[in-house]
Amino acid sequence: MDQSRAEFHQQHQAAACAEAQRLYAEKAILQGAWLNWVAAQLYNLRPAAYASMVRRELQRLQEQAQP
Structure with missing residues (x-):
């Protein structure tokens, strides 16, 4: 049986x-290259x-970082 969305969220929120x-x-390290890099990182998450x-x-x- 699949776990509920709430259970999944609770189990994985900290990670x-x-x-x-x-x-x-x-x-800060990648600067202009960060957006493409982070998009690729997110795409590979499962x-x-x-x-x-x-x-x-x-x-x-x-959003927190913006003045």
Whole structure:
């Protein structure tokens, strides 16, 4: 039986946050090349629900960083 969306979210939230922080930290290093690089990283994450969690957290980090 498949786990519920809420269960999946609870089990993977900490890892998704850590992964988003890792990806976001590369922004200062890669600068202009970061957008293509991070898109490729997100594309390779599985399952898709986990990739979406990381993408949302990454968006939150970017929004927090803007003045």
